[in-house]
Amino acid sequence: MMLLTLIGFLLLVPPVAHLFNHDFSILGVPQVVFYLFGVWLALIIATWALTRRLEPDPDIETGEAEE
Amino acid sequence: MLSADLVIATAIAYVGLLFVLAYLGDRRARANKKIWLNSSTVYTLSISVYCTSWTFYGAVGNAARSGLEFLTIYLGPTLVFVGWYFLLRRLVRISHLYRITSVADLLSSRFGKSSRLGVLVTCIAVVGIAPYIALQLKAVTSSIQAVAGTSEFGRGSLEGIDDVGLAFGVAAGMALFTILFGTRHVDAKEQHHGVVAAIAFEAVVKLAALVAVGVFVVYIGGGFEGIFSRAADLGIDFASSTTFDARWITTLVLSIAAIVCLPRQFQVTVVENSNENHLRVAGWAFPAYMLLMSIFILPIAIYGLSVMPANSNPDMFALTLPLNAGQNGLALFAFIGGFSSATSMIILESIALSIMVSNHIIMPLVLRFTPSSQGDGQGMSKMLLVARRFSIVLILSLGFSYFLFTRDSDALAPIGLISFTAIAQFFPALLAAIFWRDASLKAVTTAVTVGFILWAWTCFLPSLDSLSPAIAALLVEGPWGISWLRPQAMFGLEGWDPLAHAAFWSLSVNVLILTLGSLLTTPSALERIQATAFVDVFRRRGMPQRNFVRGSATANDLFFVAERVLGEKRAGALFESAARESGVEPAVLDPTPEFIGRLERELAGSIGAASAHVMLSKVVAGGDVSLEEMMQMADEAQQVIEYTQQLEKTSTELRLTAKKLEDANAQLRELDSQKDEFLSQVSHEVRTPMTSIRSFSEILLDSDDLAPAQRRRFVSTIHQESLRLTKLLDEILDLSALERGERSWQNVPVDAEEALDRALLVCDALLRQKGMSVEVGERAHVTMVEGDADRLCQVFINIISNAVKYNDADEPRMWVSSTVRGGSYIVEVSDNGPGISKRDRKLIFEKFWRGVEGSGDQGGAGLGLAISRQIVARMNGSLELVQGAAPGACFRIRLPIVGKRN
Numbered sequence: 001m002m003l004l005t006l007i008g009f010l011l012l013v014p015p016v017a018h019l020f021n022h023d024f025s026i027l028g029v030p031q032v033v034f035y036l037f038g039v040w041l042a043l044i045i046a047t048w049a050l051t052r053r054l055e056p057d058p059d060i061e062t063g064e065a066e067e
Numbered sequence: 068m069l070s071a072d073l074v075i076a077t078a079i080a081y082v083g084l085l086f087v088l089a090y091l092g093d094r095r096a097r098a099n100k101k102i103w104l105n106s107s108t109v110y111t112l113s114i115s116v117y118c119t120s121w122t123f124y125g126a127v128g129n130a131a132r133s134g135l136e137f138l139t140i141y142l143g144p145t146l147v148f149v150g151w152y153f154l155l156r157r158l159v160r161i162s163h164l165y166r167i168t169s170v171a172d173l174l175s176s177r178f179g180k181s182s183r184l185g186v187l188v189t190c191i192a193v194v195g196i197a198p199y200i201a202l203q204l205k206a207v208t209s210s211i212q213a214v215a216g217t218s219e220f221g222r223g224s225l226e227g228i229d230d231v232g233l234a235f236g237v238a239a240g241m242a243l244f245t246i247l248f249g250t251r252h253v254d255a256k257e258q259h260h261g262v263v264a265a266i267a268f269e270a271v272v273k274l275a276a277l278v279a280v281g282v283f284v285v286y287i288g289g290g291f292e293g294i295f296s297r298a299a300d301l302g303i304d305f306a307s308s309t310t311f312d313a314r315w316i317t318t319l320v321l322s323i324a325a326i327v328c329l330p331r332q333f334q335v336t337v338v339e340n341s342n343e344n345h346l347r348v349a350g351w352a353f354p355a356y357m358l359l360m361s362i363f364i365l366p367i368a369i370y371g372l373s374v375m376p377a378n379s380n381p382d383m384f385a386l387t388l389p390l391n392a393g394q395n396g397l398a399l400f401a402f403i404g405g406f407s408s409a410t411s412m413i414i415l416e417s418i419a420l421s422i423m424v425s426n427h428i429i430m431p432l433v434l435r436f437t438p439s440s441q442g443d444g445q446g447m448s449k450m451l452l453v454a455r456r457f458s459i460v461l462i463l464s465l466g467f468s469y470f471l472f473t474r475d476s477d478a479l480a481p482i483g484l485i486s487f488t489a490i491a492q493f494f495p496a497l498l499a500a501i502f503w504r505d506a507s508l509k510a511v512t513t514a515v516t517v518g519f520i521l522w523a524w525t526c527f528l529p530s531l532d533s534l535s536p537a538i539a540a541l542l543v544e545g546p547w548g549i550s551w552l553r554p555q556a557m558f559g560l561e562g563w564d565p566l567a568h569a570a571f572w573s574l575s576v577n578v579l580i581l582t583l584g585s586l587l588t589t590p591s592a593l594e595r596i597q598a599t600a601f602v603d604v605f606r607r608r609g610m611p612q613r614n615f616v617r618g619s620a621t622a623n624d625l626f627f628v629a630e631r632v633l634g635e636k637r638a639g640a641l642f643e644s645a646a647r648e649s650g651v652e653p654a655v656l657d658p659t660p661e662f663i664g665r666l667e668r669e670l671a672g673s674i675g676a677a678s679a680h681v682m683l684s685k686v687v688a689g690g691d692v693s694l695e696e697m698m699q700m701a702d703e704a705q706q707v708i709e710y711t712q713q714l715e716k717t718s719t720e721l722r723l724t725a726k727k728l729e730d731a732n733a734q735l736r737e738l739d740s741q742k743d744e745f746l747s748q749v750s751h752e753v754r755t756p757m758t759s760i761r762s763f764s765e766i767l768l769d770s771d772d773l774a775p776a777q778r779r780r781f782v783s784t785i786h787q788e789s790l791r792l793t794k795l796l797d798e799i800l801d802l803s804a805l806e807r808g809e810r811s812w813q814n815v816p817v818d819a820e821e822a823l824d825r826a827l828l829v830c831d832a833l834l835r836q837k838g839m840s841v842e843v844g845e846r847a848h849v850t851m852v853e854g855d856a857d858r859l860c861q862v863f864i865n866i867i868s869n870a871v872k873y874n875d876a877d878e879p880r881m882w883v884s885s886t887v888r889g890g891s892y893i894v895e896v897s898d899n900g901p902g903i904s905k906r907d908r909k910l911i912f913e914k915f916w917r918g919v920e921g922s923g924d925q926g927g928a929g930l931g932l933a934i935s936r937q938i939v940a941r942m943n944g945s946l947e948l949v950q951g952a953a954p955g956a957c958f959r960i961r962l963p964i965v966g967k968r969n
Contacts, residue, residue, distance in 0.1 A: 005150030008142075009319075030295060033365065036138055040145060040358055047149045048351040054152070 004046055011039050071215035077399060078406050082244055085265045085410070089248055092264030107348035112267035113335045114349055115274075115356050117144060117326060119199075119412035120206035122360055123273060123405040125479030128382035130368035137364060137480065139315060141357040143322030151350035154327065155336060157501055159346060161604050162337045166672040169423045170333050170493055176676035177500040177601050178508040179594035185427035185677050187512060188493065191519045192330050193420055193462060195489025198530065200416065200466025201473065202482040203409040206382070208234045210405050213383045214390070214398070230474060238467040241413045242460050249418035250455045262414065263339050269411040274360060276404020280385050281363020283397055288370045298369045313567040321484065321570060324491035330419035331412065382479050413463070421458035429454040430678040451632075451674065472534045481530075481566070488526050488570050492518035495578045499585070504598045508591070510584025518577030525554045526569035625666060628682055632670050641669060738913060753795065756788035798930050805937040814942060816965045817856040818849055819892050823885060826863030830871065837871050837879055844884030850892045852962040854942035862938050862946070865931040866896050866958050874900035874955065882953060892964055895949075897957035908948055912936045 122140075129137040147154060158173075167173045171192065175185030208230055248262055288294040326332055340346070371384030379387060386405065389397040433450060473482070492515055499506035532539045545553040555565045563571070590598065622642065629638035645662050663683065670679035763781045767773070773781075827841070834841060852859075870881050876899050885894045903911060912932050932946075939946040944962035951957025 005146050005153065008146045008149055032135065033295075036135065036142070037358070037362070040142065040354070043145060043149050044351050044354045044358065047151075047354070051347045051350055054347070 004043060004050070008039065008043050071211065074211060074214045074399070074402055077403065081403055081406065082240075082410065085268070086244070086247065088268055089261035089265040091261075093259075093261030096260035107342075107345040107352075109263065109267045110335075110340065110342075110345040111349045111352040111356065112270040113263045113339065114332070114353050115270040115360075116266050116331055116335055116411045116415050117329075118270075118273065118357065118360050118408060119483075120203050120210075120405050120409040121479055121483045122364075123277060123408045124206045124210065124382045124385060125202070125483060126361065126364045127368045127371065127384045128380070129480040130364050131372050131381035131384065135365075136315065136318060138361060139318040140322045140480075141354075141361050143319045144326035145354040145357060147323055147326050148350050148353050151346045155346055155350075156343060157604060158327070158337050159340050159343055161501060161601055163340075163343075164604060165600070165676065166668045167676070168338060168426060168672065169419060170328055170330060170497065171423045171427050172671075172676055173333075174493070174496055174500055174511065175427065176671070177597050178506075178511055179591050179597060180677045180680045181508050181512075182427065182431050182677040182681065184508060184512055184515075185423075186431075187515060189420075189423040189427045191489060191492065191515065192423060193465065194527075195486055195492075195519075195522070196330065196416060196420060196462070197465040197469045197486075198473075198482045198527075199486035200413060200463065201470035202479055202486075203413050204234045204237055204466060204470045205474070205482070206479060207237050207406060207409045209380065209383060210386055210402055213380070213386050214402060231471060234470050234474075235467060238463045238470075241410065241417075242463045244410070245414045245417045245459050245463075246456045248414055250421070250452050250459070259339065259418065262418065263335065266335070266411045266415060269407040270356070273404040273408040273411075274356065276400050276407070277360060277363060277385065279397060280389060280401050280404075281367060283392075283394065284363065284367050284370045284388060287392065288366060291366065294366045294369050297373045300373075312564075313571075314564045317564070317567040317570045318484065318487075320574075321487040321491050324494035325487045328490045328493040328497060329416075330423060330490075331415040334415060334419035334422075417459045417462045418455075420462045421455040424458035424461070425451055425454035426674050426678060429458070430674045431681065434678060434681055472531055484566055485526050485530055488566070488573065489519065489522050491570070491574060492522060492577055495574070495581050499581055501601055501604075503585070504602050505590070506581065506585045506598070507588045508594055509588045510581050513584055514577045514581035517580055518573045521573035521576060522569060525572055526566070529554050529565060625663070625683075629666060629670070632673050632679075632682070641666070734909070737910065741910070741913065749795070749799075753792060756792050760785050760788045798934070802930050802934050802937070805934060805941070812855045812858065812941075814853040814855065816851045817854055817859065819852045819854075819859060819894075819962060820847060820850055820885065822856050822859040823863050823883075823894060826860050826867060827883070829860075829864055830867045833868060833871050834881075837874070839871055839874065839879040839881055841881045841883060844882055845886055847885045847887050847892060850885075850887055851965040852892050852942065852944075853965055854944075854962065858938045859942070862935040862960065863894070863896075865935045866960070869931065870896060870898040870900065870956070874898050876900060876955075880953075882951075887964065890964055891944075892962045894960045895951065895957060896960075897951040897953040898955040899953050900955035902955045903948060911948065912946070 126137040126140070161167065162173065165176055167176060171185045171188035174188050175181050178184055211233060212230065248265070249259055285291060285294065288297065327336075336349075367384050367388065368381065371379075371381060371388055375381075375384065375387065375391065386398060386401050389395075389401055430451070433454075495518075496506075496511045496515055499511065528538060529542055532542055542554055555568060556563075558572075626638060626642055629641060632638075633641070645665070649659075667676075667679050667683050670682060673679075674682070763785050767778065767781055827843075867881070867883075871879070874881075879899065881896065881898045883894070883896050885892065887893070936946045939960060939962070942962055944960065946958065946960050949957050949959045
């Protein structure tokens with residue numbers, strides 16, 4: 001979870017974001033727009049998948065271990 | 068075409084619908100039928116109060132003006148929610164355990180229940196949020212004006228009313244609505260199920276409205292591709308190199324802070340959370356909601372730029388595009404969507420702020436100025452509600468004032484970012500509160516204060532530049548002409564974006580002071596307790612805070628306090644349940660510390676932790692003293708622990724001693740049995756010669772006819788036997804005399820080598836008899852030691868003869884060597900005999916010891932080695948058994964050389 005936040009942050013700030021800022025389009029959408037929404041969607045799906053794998057009522061001890 | 072009257076009527080009808088929804092929601096919640104109210108869907112939708120009219124109108128305008136920047140406002144919260152497990156879960160757990168009601172409550176509770184910090188945070192929040200509320204008023208006003216401006220029915224009832232009047236009307240309406248909504252009763256946990264239901268409904272409305280407009284725009288604009296190609300035609304460049312600059316990072320960080328620290332977000336995400344598991348859904352669903360919200364913003368902005376006249380307000384594109392296309396129904400829906408997003412924000416924000424104001428500013432004042440003996444049952448509860456209503460009016464009028472001052476600026480998003488920067492000042496303190504044990508009250512207070520002052524100087528003040536020429540002049544020249552204090556170029560940092568500049572200075576100084584200050588100051592006892600309770604919230608499950616140790620208060624006093632705040636019914640229920648648990652009548656309930664702790668948390672749920680603490684301190688005599696007592700108790704506990712550790716240590720020592728004693732005892736027993744054996748041996752030894760002496764003397768007495776030769780032989784045998792006896796007795800006497808130190812001799816320098824040679828010579832006959840070969844190794848030549856030559860010779864003879872006597876090898880051999888090493892003269896005598904078993908090694912130098920396997924016919928009485936050791940010791944040397952090269956035993960004699968005795 002924590003890792004997801006950190007990776008997300010790194011992907012959304014320069015210099016990584018700059019890498020995808022080129023002047024061409026995918027399906028008529030500029031690459032950078034496509035990239036930002038793509039990262040966003042990926043984050044949402046990853047969180048959803050991770051949350052499903054966590055115990056419904058996380059135990060306190062395992063909760064500490066996770067962090 | 069829509070008329071302004073129709074729009075206003077729709078808005079009022081919509082508010083009426085919301086009110087009905089909230090009322091029904093409350094009814095269901097009270098009837099405990101909150102199945103759908105309590106779901107994670109409603110929870111997630113209520114969090115989306117984050118998407119205000121800033122999103123609905125402002126984001127479009129922002130996208131039209133500065134491209135992709137608007138995305139950061141939603142990407143920041145996404146990052147926070149994606150990591151919900153890390154931060155939000157902890158916040159929710161802490162708030163549930165300690166009945167936290169707001170950010171101010173969290174910080175004041177964590178930092179030693181400080182009321183001053185609570186007041187500070189509340190004031191900053193109220194001032195900082197004012198621009199944000201102004202933004203909503205502005206959005207609503209502009210949207211109504213946008214509709215009215217294009218209306219062919221003229222301005223209707225709006226004739227003669229300008230922006231200010233309209234905004235005032237909106238603000239007044241909102242105040243009334245919020246008061247009706249949020250302050251009908253004081254709730255135990257500050258949860259407003261009805262309001263949350265209404266907010267969730269509004270979330271659906273605004274999403275649907277924006278998506279509807281978006282789909283419409285994409286449809287008439289020729290799909291995404293068509294719209295983006297329009298952008299290219301217009302020369303709008305999203306891929307500009309300046310997109311990802313300092314401002315991008317700044318807004319991203321600010322939105323991360325805002326989603327946690329904004330009073331209304333804290334309210335819906337943390338305080339209104341009724342089940343931690345709802346976060347699991349919100350973790351991905353809220354980002355998804357924001358994704359849906361923002362996916363159409365860019366197309367709307369681009370299409371608006373391409374078809375609307377150049378001077379139209381891009382903030383209103385969501386509304387003006389459908390109007391322009393003649394889609395009145397859609398335009399009305401869009402208006403409702405925007406209205407919806409504004410109302411939900413204003414309602415929740417003012418409720419959250421009013422809770423902060425009443426709990427942290429008004430309640431402490433009331434408590435200070437009214438003696439606790441006054442007041443009737445429901446008084447406090449009523450007072451609380453009045454305080455909240457007053458706060459709501461205050462907050463909205465502040466927002467309205469800000470709107471009044473800044474009505475000339477037209478963009479929405481920059482106004483919101485001013486608020487974000489103010490609220491972000493809490494973020495470092497909040498993180499420190501729940502993750503850093505050493506963060507201290509003084510540091511946090513200073514850090515937040517300085518951060519706020521810097522914000523006011525670099526961010527808030529410049530936004531008011533149109534208010535007076537003095538401010539504008541200040542911006543250009545700095546105060547009193549000091550150029551390095553210019554609000555937008557502090558310390559000569561010029562050329563930065565004003566927002567990035569303000570955020571950089573205020574937040575970095577804030578963090579710096581917080582960190583350094585915490586390291587330099589020592590937190591108080593209460594702070595330490597609270598720090599542990601907050602930071603270790605997942606380590607200890609539901610540990611009650613016990614700041615009041617000895618209940619000097621009676622149940623009556625406590626009930627009185629509880630009744631004032633909670634009302635008679637809830638106070639009664641609380642006391643009855645406590646009485647039932649302890650099995651006594653409510654009247655004679657003994658207030659245990661646990662109960663007082665529970666009562667404090669209940670009160671905290673209504674009036675905040677600091678106020679609850681103050682109130683109970685008044686009743687429970689000497690709250691601070693109790694705390695000292697507690698620390699003392701902790702010290703006592705520490706002493707007991709130390710004492711126990713000492714006891715343990717002592718008992719370990721005792722165990723060791725006992726073990727040693729046991730060993731000694733075993734040795735004694737061994738010696739004792741040896742001694743018995745020796746005595747019988749001595750008796751035997753003495754008896755054998757005595758028997759022969761007696762029998763030979765009897766023969767001599769009785770027989771007169773013995774040949775002289777025979778008689779002579781008998782007499783000589785008697786003589787020999789007597790000599791043997793004498794020798795044995797001499798040895799015993801010698802040893803005991805040596806041991807008691809009675810037998811002494813003069814230690815004089817003697818040649819040890821000479822004594823060794825003499826001993827070898829004496830033993831020559833013995834060796835020959837046994838057929839034992841002697842190998843003389845290295846010799847030391849003339850070496851002088853302190854001692855007695857005869858005694859030394861006796862020791863050598865004893866050891867050599869032992870080696871001979873106990874050797875049963877087929878080819879008995881012996882090695883003798885002498886060296887000088889390290890100032891000592893060393894003689895080693897070893898053989899290839901059976902050696903000495905490990906068990907016997909300790910015993911061989913004991914008196915009366917005889918080789919266990921050695922049979923009685925070996926002669927000696929088992930005193931030889933004991934005597935030898937005594938003699939060597941008397942010469943300041945040592946005699947020991949060592950591990951030699953040969954298979955048998957190896958004895959080493961070590962004597963100090965003359966002149967080098969040290």
